[in-house]
Amino acid sequence: MPTEPIGLSRDLPAKRVMRTMVDGQDIAVWRSASGKIAAWANRCPHRGMRLSHGFVRGENLACLYHGWHYGAHGRCTYIPAHPELEPPATIMAQAFSVEERDGLIWVASDGTAEPRGLPGGLAPLRSLTFQTAKSEASEAFSSTPFEGNPPAVQSSDAGGIVLRVDVDSRTLNIAAALHEANQGETTAHLLVSDEATPAQKVSLSRWCEAVRRRAEAHVTTRGQENAA
Amino acid sequence: MSLVYAKNDWYAIAAADEMTLGQQRQTLLLGTPLTVTATDEGVVVRDDQGKTYPYQIKFDHVWTALGDAPRALFDIPEGDEPGRRCVPCGVVRVKCSPLRAVENFLDIAHFPFVHTDILGAEPHTEVEPYKVEIREEQDEVWATKVRFFQPKAAKSAGSGITTEYEYRVPAPTVAVLYKTCPPKPEAQDVIAIFVQPRGEEECDVWPWMALYDDESSFEELVQFQQEIFLQDRSILENQLPHRLPLDPKMEIPTRADMTSVAYRRWLKKRGALYGAMTEVA
Amino acid sequence: MSFTLYNWVLSGNCYKVRLLASLLDVAYETVAVDFHPGQQHKSEAMLALNPAGTLPVLVAGDLVLTETPAMLAWIAATFDPSGRWWPTNDARAMAEVMEWLAFSSALTATSGEARLKAVLDRPIDLPKALAGAERCFRQLEQHLVERRFGGGVWLVGDHPTIADIACFPYVALSPDGGLEHDAFPAIREWLYAIRGLPGFKTMPGIHELHELREGEAVHG
Numbered sequence: 001m002p003t004e005p006i007g008l009s010r011d012l013p014a015k016r017v018m019r020t021m022v023d024g025q026d027i028a029v030w031r032s033a034s035g036k037i038a039a040w041a042n043r044c045p046h047r048g049m050r051l052s053h054g055f056v057r058g059e060n061l062a063c064l065y066h067g068w069h070y071g072a073h074g075r076c077t078y079i080p081a082h083p084e085l086e087p088p089a090t091i092m093a094q095a096f097s098v099e100e101r102d103g104l105i106w107v108a109s110d111g112t113a114e115p116r117g118l119p120g121g122l123a124p125l126r127s128l129t130f131q132t133a134k135s136e137a138s139e140a141f142s143s144t145p146f147e148g149n150p151p152a153v154q155s156s157d158a159g160g161i162v163l164r165v166d167v168d169s170r171t172l173n174i175a176a177a178l179h180e181a182n183q184g185e186t187t188a189h190l191l192v193s194d195e196a197t198p199a200q201k202v203s204l205s206r207w208c209e210a211v212r213r214r215a216e217a218h219v220t221t222r223g224q225e226n227a228a
Numbered sequence: 229m230s231l232v233y234a235k236n237d238w239y240a241i242a243a244a245d246e247m248t249l250g251q252q253r254q255t256l257l258l259g260t261p262l263t264v265t266a267t268d269e270g271v272v273v274r275d276d277q278g279k280t281y282p283y284q285i286k287f288d289h290v291w292t293a294l295g296d297a298p299r300a301l302f303d304i305p306e307g308d309e310p311g312r313r314c315v316p317c318g319v320v321r322v323k324c325s326p327l328r329a330v331e332n333f334l335d336i337a338h339f340p341f342v343h344t345d346i347l348g349a350e351p352h353t354e355v356e357p358y359k360v361e362i363r364e365e366q367d368e369v370w371a372t373k374v375r376f377f378q379p380k381a382a383k384s385a386g387s388g389i390t391t392e393y394e395y396r397v398p399a400p401t402v403a404v405l406y407k408t409c410p411p412k413p414e415a416q417d418v419i420a421i422f423v424q425p426r427g428e429e430e431c432d433v434w435p436w437m438a439l440y441d442d443e444s445s446f447e448e449l450v451q452f453q454q455e456i457f458l459q460d461r462s463i464l465e466n467q468l469p470h471r472l473p474l475d476p477k478m479e480i481p482t483r484a485d486m487t488s489v490a491y492r493r494w495l496k497k498r499g500a501l502y503g504a505m506t507e508v509a
Numbered sequence: 510m511s512f513t514l515y516n517w518v519l520s521g522n523c524y525k526v527r528l529l530a531s532l533l534d535v536a537y538e539t540v541a542v543d544f545h546p547g548q549q550h551k552s553e554a555m556l557a558l559n560p561a562g563t564l565p566v567l568v569a570g571d572l573v574l575t576e577t578p579a580m581l582a583w584i585a586a587t588f589d590p591s592g593r594w595w596p597t598n599d600a601r602a603m604a605e606v607m608e609w610l611a612f613s614s615a616l617t618a619t620s621g622e623a624r625l626k627a628v629l630d631r632p633i634d635l636p637k638a639l640a641g642a643e644r645c646f647r648q649l650e651q652h653l654v655e656r657r658f659g660g661g662v663w664l665v666g667d668h669p670t671i672a673d674i675a676c677f678p679y680v681a682l683s684p685d686g687g688l689e690h691d692a693f694p695a696i697r698e699w700l701y702a703i704r705g706l707p708g709f710k711t712m713p714g715i716h717e718l719h720e721l722r723e724g725e726a727v728h729g
Binding site for chain 2: 517518519541542543545546547549627628629630684685711712713714716717719722
């Protein structure tokens with residue numbers, strides 16, 4: 001389980017930083033001005049500040065606390081308190097392997113990131129976070145009717161689910177890549193056939209809300225049964 | 229062990245002016261729930277079991293110690309100087325180690341990034357060499373000859389000036405700074421934080437000032453300090469690990485961090501380890 | 510025409526007024542009110558001005574306003590000749606802005622309350638406030654996701670409005686109370702867009718977009 005889908009590429013434009021948890025590790029993922037993506041331990045080696053609060057300057061990510069800059073491979077490139085100093089090569093942010101494929105960002109907590117394959121021809125829809133385990137989110141995607149009809153499951157495994165739904169006499173693919181960032185908290189990263197219109201995306205986005213309500217209601221009901 | 233050491237220091241646990249007759253405050257100190265009550269015979273500090281603890285009123289706050297042999301409470305003599313206005317600034321809760329809160333207060337290199345356009349601004353980021361020492365006779369950490377360019381150093385500062393600082397750590401969870409006082413160049417403003425450790429990773433922070441400033445209203449002075457401290461709060465809640473690491477391998481200092489290095493060594497030497505971690509996690 | 514703002518520097522509601530005034534480049538006076546620790550908003554002098562005992566209070570001549578949405582509407586209507594920040598000439602846009610102004614009160618009552626508990630230990634049920642904030646954030650996220658499908662950035666229309674300003678502070682400040690933004694990518698982009706507006710002003714807990722200062726740094 002070391003490679004996890006942590007976000008949609010669309011949701012991390014140039015010069016942005018985001019935070020994720022993979023396999024219990026706190027990780028900052030960021031994109032440089034030229035578009036290069038990197039994933040680092042979410043901890044500035046100087047004072048432990050979360051780098052996900054930092055800011056991008058060109059090809060560097062700077063820590064919000066003291067502005068220390070880190071560039072290629074996590075190497076410290078600049079310490080503002082000592083502008084003339086060449087930072088020692090030993091000051092490094094710990095880097096993780098990160099890959100982008102099919103509109104998703106994949107991060108490995110160990111070794112090289114190996115994204116799972118998805119059907120082609122998909123465009124980003126949205127990410128949304130469920131207060132449930134992964135299996136409960138997956139179950140709700142396959143069981144929540146869309147415009148009255150249950151979606152047709154194309155494939156399903158521990159990492160996600162691919163569905164087919166009929167919208168306006170068209171058949172669209174929907175892929176949900178699932179990431180349980182914290183136990184009992186799952187983010188679904190959703191992609192949809194790229195011919196979907198904005199209005200169809202709105203319908204599907206609202207259906208995702210219904211999926212989440214169903215999954216979370218299921219968890220709440222079970223919790224109440226256990227309590228009783 | 230670290231708790232035994234910590235219990236013999238004094239901590240601010242209430243604002244003196246809020247402890248008027250009949251007033252009560254529930255609080256937590258070093259994991260011990262306390263009730264502070266203002267009675268007609270003075271303040272009573274009591275725990276859940278009914279045990280009472282000593283108190284003293286200093287620097288506009290009520291202080292207590294939980295241990296059997298508390299060390300003497302330090303002094304800030306400037307607080308008694310005529311003409312100064314003493315300004316207690318209320319209390320702010322932070323989910324961080326009390327030691328990280330103190331260390332942040334001793335740091336100037338973060339000014340341009342955290343207190344932007346007030347205490348610092350790019351490109352004026354350089355920290356010039358300064359002097360750090362452990363004053364053995366008082367057993368305190370001191371940093372002197374600290375200089376930094378500031379766009380708006382104090383409520384009373386009109387435009388940018390190079391401010392001179394001295395820093396003093398008289399107890400593990402207290403930091404005092406002395407800085408250039410814009411309207412009275414021969415004197416120094418005094419600003420302190422009294423950190424009340426609720427636990428090893430949560431504290432209540434009581435900022436306090438003794439200033440020469442006849443222009444600003446009391447409310448403006450309090451808000452200036454609150455503005456600065458709340459800018460630090462989101463940093464403090466995002467440092468990992470939450471406890472202050474004393475193992476030099478865990479965090480990398482530079483020359484600008486000499487005060488922090490001395491503070492960490494001083495804590496370690498004293499065994500003041502409440503809120504610290506001594507080994508790589 | 511200018512105004513006086515009775516202000517507490519850490520209040521998200523006071524900040525809404527400061528932020529809009531800064532974006533519209535309006536000069537005004539402030540009177541510092543010691544909300545904490547002094548509880549001065551409940552003092553006789555302040556209660557005489559505002560019987561509700563809340564902050565902020567805006568005074569302009571004989572006009573006294575005590576509700577933040579009203580202040581934002583008045584400032585925009587008075588100082589924005591373009592009419593874009595408070596679109597009164599477009600019935601639909603005006604109504605949509607009012608929806609979000611009402612929603613901003615729900616943010617204050619949830620995310621704002623959670624922050625008061627976490628920072629000042631006010632007697633507030635923190636889990637309840639955070640659960641309420643989470644519900645508000647989901648609603649906001651859903652709206653912003655849908656706006657984005659049509660290329661929209663702001664809550665209403667193609668220009669920021671007082672709706673964005675009313676909702677921004679207690680969303681941006683929610684980490685102070687314990688609700689992070691990580692699970693809300695559309696909210697994150699919206700916050701970033703507001704922070705990048707010309708004339709944007711910070712408050713403690715909402716830091717400067719240092720990436721925009723690149724030219725001022727000695728080092729890129």
